[in-house]
Amino acid sequence: xxxxxxxxxxxxxxxxxxxxxxxxxxxxxxxxxxxxxxxxxxxxxxxxxxxxxxxxxxxxxxxxxxxxxxxxxxxxxxxxxxxxxxxxxxxxxxxxxxxxxxxxxxxxxxxxxxxxxxxxxxxxxxxxxxxxxxxxxxxxxxxxxxxxxxxxxxxxx
Amino acid sequence: xxxxxxxxxxxxxxxxxxxxxxxxxxxxxxxxxxxxxxxxxxxxxxxxxxxxxxxxxxxxxxxxxxxxxxxxxxxxxxxxxxxxxxxxxxxxxxxxxxxxxxxxxxxxxxxxxxxxxxxxxxxxxxxxxxxxxxxxxxxxxxxxxxxxxxxxxxxxxxxxxxxxxxxxxxxxxxxxxxxxxxxxxxxxxxxxxxxxxxxxxxxxxxxxxxxxxxxxxxxxxxxxxxxxxxxxxxxxxxxxxxxxxxxxxxxxx
Numbered sequence: 001x002x003x004x005x006x007x008x009x010x011x012x013x014x015x016x017x018x019x020x021x022x023x024x025x026x027x028x029x030x031x032x033x034x035x036x037x038x039x040x041x042x043x044x045x046x047x048x049x050x051x052x053x054x055x056x057x058x059x060x061x062x063x064x065x066x067x068x069x070x071x072x073x074x075x076x077x078x079x080x081x082x083x084x085x086x087x088x089x090x091x092x093x094x095x096x097x098x099x100x101x102x103x104x105x106x107x108x109x110x111x112x113x114x115x116x117x118x119x120x121x122x123x124x125x126x127x128x129x130x131x132x133x134x135x136x137x138x139x140x141x142x143x144x145x146x147x148x149x150x151x152x153x154x155x156x157x
Numbered sequence: 158x159x160x161x162x163x164x165x166x167x168x169x170x171x172x173x174x175x176x177x178x179x180x181x182x183x184x185x186x187x188x189x190x191x192x193x194x195x196x197x198x199x200x201x202x203x204x205x206x207x208x209x210x211x212x213x214x215x216x217x218x219x220x221x222x223x224x225x226x227x228x229x230x231x232x233x234x235x236x237x238x239x240x241x242x243x244x245x246x247x248x249x250x251x252x253x254x255x256x257x258x259x260x261x262x263x264x265x266x267x268x269x270x271x272x273x274x275x276x277x278x279x280x281x282x283x284x285x286x287x288x289x290x291x292x293x294x295x296x297x298x299x300x301x302x303x304x305x306x307x308x309x310x311x312x313x314x315x316x317x318x319x320x321x322x323x324x325x326x327x328x329x330x331x332x333x334x335x336x337x338x339x340x341x342x343x344x345x346x347x348x349x350x351x352x353x354x355x356x357x358x359x360x361x362x363x364x365x366x367x368x369x370x371x372x373x374x375x376x377x378x379x380x381x382x383x384x385x386x387x388x389x390x391x392x393x394x395x396x397x398x399x400x401x402x403x404x405x406x407x408x409x410x
């Protein structure tokens with residue numbers, strides 16, 4: 001039994017293996033993991049066919065093959081994965097070595113399910129956290145602490 | 158005093174990077190190893206307005222705007238002569254040499270009125286600027302302007318393609334924007350180099366496979382030639398990687 005390169009602690013045959021062989025990925029996260037595994041195994045056909053149609057022609061296959069070849073893939077970390085119907089988001093961190101340097105790729109990927117197949121749509125590299133919102137409380141508004149008093153006579157005094 | 162200039166065929170300018178028009182890059186793809194060289198032009202630069210017409214206008218993270226020029230370039234180390242430079246220092250393809258070589262020492266990425274300093278020979282160059290040489294530039298105008306105009310015309314014509322390419326790179330390699338910002342912040346500027354494969358992909362060139370087949374042997378040869386030169390480690394890494402990319406593109410169905 002070979003353990004799956006995607007670091008799922010499962011065997012390749014029970015994890016990314018069938019997806020690379022063409023079975024539909026059960027979730028956006030499973031698809032993302034299988035695309036990482038495809039890079040590790042130099043199976044760029046899988047990466048190419050799991051792109052959403054609108055970005056398929058933008059895929060620089062030649063460069064992807066070079067990257068697969070030159071990188072020593074060390075570890076995949078899925079930081080967060082959410083799904084809402086046919087829309088999915090997976091935030092991940094890939095640890096690898098290239099040209100003798102330890103590198104990390106941090107991305108928040110957007111996925112979409114089409115005809116039962118999950119596809120990669122886009123990614124934000126080094127994503128920013130949710131924007132922090134600062135709300136100014138007026139002096140005469142109810143105090144945000146919930147006391148029922150005006151802000152100016154409560155916490156804002 | 159009106160600047161005088163005459164080429165003495167010393168061959169010094171026939172070394173290193175040679176920025177080509179897209180048309181020349183394609184025509185000479187079997188001759189020169191190609192890469193895409195990026196130059197940010199700051200909004201306070203003399204050539205900024207022209208650069209916005211030849212390239213893409215980009216807003217940096219610090220909210221400053223720069224014009225980005227992308228030049229398809231014969232990408233050779235500064236110490237390497239042009240592969241067509243003959244032993245007698247003359248050009249082996251004189252009759253159909255690239256626009257860039259014809260227009261020298263003028264440079265159509267800059268305004269015509271801003272060319273005077275280009276007529277001063279650079280260190281080690283043996284250009285004739287004595288009274289024996291003809292006047293070539295007068296009242297901030299180029300006297301024999303045919304080559305300059307042709308090269309400028311090709312640059313204007315290719316500008317939409319270059320904008321498409323800049324947009325593609327900034328979408329798929331967003332960290333490029335930070336690199337541009339760093340270079341724009343330095344008084345000396347700087348360059349960024351991207352691969353021909355990314356350009357061929359972004360612009361959907363139908364002749365991508367043929368161009369890659371022409372490039373592959375050049376990249377392999379240069380990877381080999383730079384292998385053991387400690388001063389050219391970065392060049393070696395680029396050529397080796399691009400050789401793989403060109404092999405892969407040439408193989409595509």
